Amino acid sequence: MWDNVKDFASDFFVTGDPLIYGADVAIVLTMVAIVSALTYFKKWTWLWKEWLTTVDHKKIGIMYVIAALLMLFRGGIDALLMRTQLAVPELEFLNPEHYNAIFTTHGVIMILFMAMPLMFGLFNLVIPLQIGARDVAYPFLNSLSFWLFFMGAMLFNLSFVIGGSPDTGWLAYPPLSEKAFSPGVGQDFYIWGIQISGIGSLMTGINFIVTILKMRTPGMKLMKMPMFTWSTLSSCLTIILAFPILTVTLALLFIDRYLGAHFFTLDGGGNPMMYINLIWMWGHPEVYIVVLPAFGIFSEVVATFSKKRLFGYKSMVFALMSISVASFFTWAHHFFTMGSGANVNAFFAVTTMIIAIPTGVKIFNWLFTMYRGRLSFPTPMLWMLGFIPCFVVGGMTGVLLSVAPADFQFHNSYFLIAHFHQVLIGGVAFGYFAGLYYWWPKVFGFKLNEKLGKWAFWLWNIGFYVCFMPQYFLGLMGMTRRLSTYGWDKGWYELNLISTIGGFLMGIGFLFQVWQILHSIKFMERDTTGDPWDGRTLEWSIPSPAPMYNFATLPRVSEKDDWWEEKQRIAQGGAPSPRPKLEPIHMPKNSGIPIIMSACFFVAGFGFIFDWLWMAIPGLVGVAACMLAHSFNYNTDYYIPVEEIKRTEAAAGRAI
Amino acid sequence: MMKRLRRLTAVLSLIAMTIMMTGCTDKIVVLNPKGEIGKHQLDLIIISSVLCLVVLVPVLILAFYIAWKYKHRPGKDTKYSPKWEHSTKLETIWWGIPIVVIAILGIITVKYTHMLEPSKPLKHEAKPLVIEVTSLDWKWLFQYPEQGIATVNYVEFPANVPIEFRLTSDAPMNSFWIPQLGGQIYTMSGMAMKLHLIADEPGSYMGSGANFSGKDFGKMQFTANATSQEEFDGWVQQIKGSSPALTTEGYLQLAEPGVSDLQSFSSIPEGLFQKIVTKYSSGHNHGSASEQADSKE
Numbered sequence: 001m002w003d004n005v006k007d008f009a010s011d012f013f014v015t016g017d018p019l020i021y022g023a024d025v026a027i028v029l030t031m032v033a034i035v036s037a038l039t040y041f042k043k044w045t046w047l048w049k050e051w052l053t054t055v056d057h058k059k060i061g062i063m064y065v066i067a068a069l070l071m072l073f074r075g076g077i078d079a080l081l082m083r084t085q086l087a088v089p090e091l092e093f094l095n096p097e098h099y100n101a102i103f104t105t106h107g108v109i110m111i112l113f114m115a116m117p118l119m120f121g122l123f124n125l126v127i128p129l130q131i132g133a134r135d136v137a138y139p140f141l142n143s144l145s146f147w148l149f150f151m152g153a154m155l156f157n158l159s160f161v162i163g164g165s166p167d168t169g170w171l172a173y174p175p176l177s178e179k180a181f182s183p184g185v186g187q188d189f190y191i192w193g194i195q196i197s198g199i200g201s202l203m204t205g206i207n208f209i210v211t212i213l214k215m216r217t218p219g220m221k222l223m224k225m226p227m228f229t230w231s232t233l234s235s236c237l238t239i240i241l242a243f244p245i246l247t248v249t250l251a252l253l254f255i256d257r258y259l260g261a262h263f264f265t266l267d268g269g270g271n272p273m274m275y276i277n278l279i280w281m282w283g284h285p286e287v288y289i290v291v292l293p294a295f296g297i298f299s300e301v302v303a304t305f306s307k308k309r310l311f312g313y314k315s316m317v318f319a320l321m322s323i324s325v326a327s328f329f330t331w332a333h334h335f336f337t338m339g340s341g342a343n344v345n346a347f348f349a350v351t352t353m354i355i356a357i358p359t360g361v362k363i364f365n366w367l368f369t370m371y372r373g374r375l376s377f378p379t380p381m382l383w384m385l386g387f388i389p390c391f392v393v394g395g396m397t398g399v400l401l402s403v404a405p406a407d408f409q410f411h412n413s414y415f416l417i418a419h420f421h422q423v424l425i426g427g428v429a430f431g432y433f434a435g436l437y438y439w440w441p442k443v444f445g446f447k448l449n450e451k452l453g454k455w456a457f458w459l460w461n462i463g464f465y466v467c468f469m470p471q472y473f474l475g476l477m478g479m480t481r482r483l484s485t486y487g488w489d490k491g492w493y494e495l496n497l498i499s500t501i502g503g504f505l506m507g508i509g510f511l512f513q514v515w516q517i518l519h520s521i522k523f524m525e526r527d528t529t530g531d532p533w534d535g536r537t538l539e540w541s542i543p544s545p546a547p548m549y550n551f552a553t554l555p556r557v558s559e560k561d562d563w564w565e566e567k568q569r570i571a572q573g574g575a576p577s578p579r580p581k582l583e584p585i586h587m588p589k590n591s592g593i594p595i596i597m598s599a600c601f602f603v604a605g606f607g608f609i610f611d612w613l614w615m616a617i618p619g620l621v622g623v624a625a626c627m628l629a630h631s632f633n634y635n636t637d638y639y640i641p642v643e644e645i646k647r648t649e650a651a652a653g654r655a656i
Numbered sequence: 657m658m659k660r661l662r663r664l665t666a667v668l669s670l671i672a673m674t675i676m677m678t679g680c681t682d683k684i685v686v687l688n689p690k691g692e693i694g695k696h697q698l699d700l701i702i703i704s705s706v707l708c709l710v711v712l713v714p715v716l717i718l719a720f721y722i723a724w725k726y727k728h729r730p731g732k733d734t735k736y737s738p739k740w741e742h743s744t745k746l747e748t749i750w751w752g753i754p755i756v757v758i759a760i761l762g763i764i765t766v767k768y769t770h771m772l773e774p775s776k777p778l779k780h781e782a783k784p785l786v787i788e789v790t791s792l793d794w795k796w797l798f799q800y801p802e803q804g805i806a807t808v809n810y811v812e813f814p815a816n817v818p819i820e821f822r823l824t825s826d827a828p829m830n831s832f833w834i835p836q837l838g839g840q841i842y843t844m845s846g847m848a849m850k851l852h853l854i855a856d857e858p859g860s861y862m863g864s865g866a867n868f869s870g871k872d873f874g875k876m877q878f879t880a881n882a883t884s885q886e887e888f889d890g891w892v893q894q895i896k897g898s899s900p901a902l903t904t905e906g907y908l909q910l911a912e913p914g915v916s917d918l919q920s921f922s923s924i925p926e927g928l929f930q931k932i933v934t935k936y937s938s939g940h941n942h943g944s945a946s947e948q949a950d951s952k953e
Contacts, residue, residue: 176828266845266936309741339849342773346766357754364750372737374728388719396708403765405772406700408839409686412866476686478835482868491683
């Protein structure tokens with residue numbers, strides 16, 4: 001009996017590596033600390049009522065951001081472990097299996113559990129405020145999306161200590177990811193972690209499309225929407241077209257693994273190349289999904305800190321929308337070397353280059369927004385300025401990669417690695433950082449410390465170039481990606497060592513950001529204006545943090561950047577535009593169903609991963625029960641009385 | 657101002673030149689090709705880089721110039737036009753420039769894509785040498801059907817003779833890459849891909865499996881030796897005389913997951929490569945029927 005238990009435990013838990021034991025201890029200690037703190041301070045009810053069951057987009061946004069920053073930490077640790085292993089040739093810091101697991105989780109976490117939730121966090125924090133809405137179109141669904149993402153991410157991360165991590169690359173190409181070559185549960189953690197959070201992503205896409213199309217404040221025509229709202233719309237349209245492909249692809253892989261089908265296996269008529277096509281039909285649009293909102297953020301930031309209208313609004317809208325369409329016609333450039341023939345390669349090479357056109361146009365529009373402006377450079381604008389050279393160079397190497405016959409020499413090498421990190425860090429991460437710094441005072445009511453922010457900015461920027469510029473040359477020297485070690489004879493060691501130093505500089509930059517947040521929470525002054533940057537769009541017209549209902553009365557918009565124009569009118573002695581009479585505000589009620597339903601999904605996923613039907617079936621039954629319970633729940637909304645609105649507004653220093 | 661800009665450009669191009677010069681040392685293999693295909697690919701890399709730099713450099717200069725010029729300081733009096741938001745002329749220019757550049761690059765790319773299609777035989781008077789390549793877990797098997805020999809993790813061929821690599825896999829997909837001779841192509845089970853390369857001069861070139869294929873994929877590196885025709889013939893004779901035979905049984909052992917040292921075999925089982933290619937395809941293989949026909953000769 002005891003032997004059986006021991007056998008089970010040694011399979012079930014990941015063992016054998018001191019790093020893992022260290023992580024086990026850290027995880028257990030953190031859990032104990034959190035539980036005891038909550039119990040000691042009697043915060044369980046508060047946690048449940050205010051956060052876990054909330055349907056308020058602002059709080060959901062904050063939870064997304066916190067989760068994303070935690071995942072950035074995890075993904076960053078993965079990155080630094082890899083860079084440490086590669087710093088010197090023939091190092092045995094990580095064995096190949098461990099290294100393979102780490103680059104896999106690094107990729108999955110950074111794209112799906114860091115970039116995506118940070119993006120959704122910013123959507124949630126900003127979009128309703130920017131379009132003058134009181135919440136998203138489907139607040140319940142919004143909460144469900146968050147919890148599905150959260151449970152999916154936790155399930156994926158659990159593989160680190162239970163069962164073993166996936167180790168077949170972030171896109172899990174078959175036949176390597178099939179049962180024959182990856183018999184362990186790691187690959188199943190991958191499938192279920194991504195599937196569960198993927199449902200959430202799809203629903204968020206739907207939610208924000210409907211929110212933007214249906215919930216804009218009176219007068220805000222489509223062509224008067226702020227650019228971040230446009231970028232969100234184009235990103236969400238891409239989500240609802242791309243994510244179903246991912247779901248189907250992973251479902252087929254699951255059927256292969258679980259039921260022994262032959263969609264992508266080597267034998268039995270399976271076709272692994274089909275998977276590679278399908279996964280990139282999602283995967284390529286996915287990178288545009290995460291970068292489009294960053295373009296929106298930069299458009300807001302550059303206009304605000306130039307104190308000038310965004311240049312070429314219509315061009316920008318057209319560029320954003322055309323990118324989201326064109327992104328669906330480029331997927332095969334990820335495998336020019338598959339031998340599809342000259343015509344296919346030529347087609348996808350040209351479609352890929354075409355995307356460079358609207359992207360380039362946007363750069364010019366931002367530059368000419370700054371031209372004849374009155375520029376100031378607080379941290380959000382610094383990230384904007386760091387973004388331009390980084391993204392332009394990354395874009396250029398992207399064009400080089402799109403030249404199909406030349407790609408035969410770049411493919412799978414560090415040249416490619418350097419390219420996509422340059423656009424994903426320089427574009428997406430810098431963009432989201434700019435967004436976080438920019439909207440932070442709106443969300444929390446105080447700015448982040450500028451001095452520490454500048455340290456973080458320079459460390460990240462210098463670290464980035466030190467880390468990734470050498471990698472272009474390593475690629476040209478023939479160093480291929482995913483190598484866990486290399487010999488002294490290759491001549492790759494100097495550049496690898498430099499690259500590792502750059503990686504750690506970025507790590508220190510992240511620590512500065514953590515310090516900056518903690519320091520600012522303690523010391524920064526409260527912003528009472530609600531408009532600390534002298535902003536242009538509606539979110540700056542209300543107090544910070546925004547009251548629960550956002551807008552006491554819905555603003556009536558007549559122009560782009562309506563809040564800026566209103567401020568100009570008042571400054572020239574005009575009267576503020578008249579406000580309608582206060583009325584009770586219709587709001588959604590909190591619900592515990594999203595978190596419970598997502599937990600049931602977690603249980604079902606865990607059951608499928610270990611092939612324990614006794615666990616999977618009750619999990620699925622729980623999911624169905626939650627759906628049923630919500631279908632028959634008619635007690636979903638309430639009204640905030642006028643008296644309470646008056647009290648809240650007065651407390652925020654606003655006269656009604 | 658313009659003077660300073662010009663000086664800056666001069667310094668930048670000097671730095672770029674230095675990097676390019678060091679690039680011509682042996683280490684940066686992609687920029688130091690030794691075969692016709694690799695040389696064409698390098699031409700293409702240079703053409704496309706120059707075309708991109710034509711846009712990139714002015715944009716970078718403009719970005720820093722504007723940021724510097726319009727940074728607001730008390731007492732500084734630069735032009736401020738807060739409502740200026742559109743100019744058809746300017747926007748036409750910056751839609752136009754990238755469109756023109758991409759059109760040029762697109763045309764060049766299409767032309768080169770056809771020219772450098774890897775399955776296309778090279779124009780050369782010598783008859784191509786056929787080498788059948790199989791990626792295994794985690795080693796490379798090279799078979800010489802005409803010479804009747806095979807090697808593992810090592811490949812040798814005469815310089816100035818076109819090589820017709822036929823590539824397949826008996827394991828998860830990999831990618832066959834000898835950077836100094838030319839770009840890579842995937843090795844995939846159930847099909848035989850073709851890659852035509854040539855070495856313009858004798859030498860020892862680095863080769864690798866470029867696509868991740870599991871645990872010890874990092875060990876799938878090999879050396880490609882280009883020699884004179886005489887040396888190659890001698891090498892073949894030497895293997896024929898001194899190496900063991902590769903049997904079907906022996907192949908199955910070799911295909912088991914694991915790493916391998918260099919090996920050589922004096923003979924190969926009849927039709928082994930074709931058996932590997934067809935073993936996974938049940939009736940609907942992709943365009944490999946003609947391959948099988950001509951590998952029978």
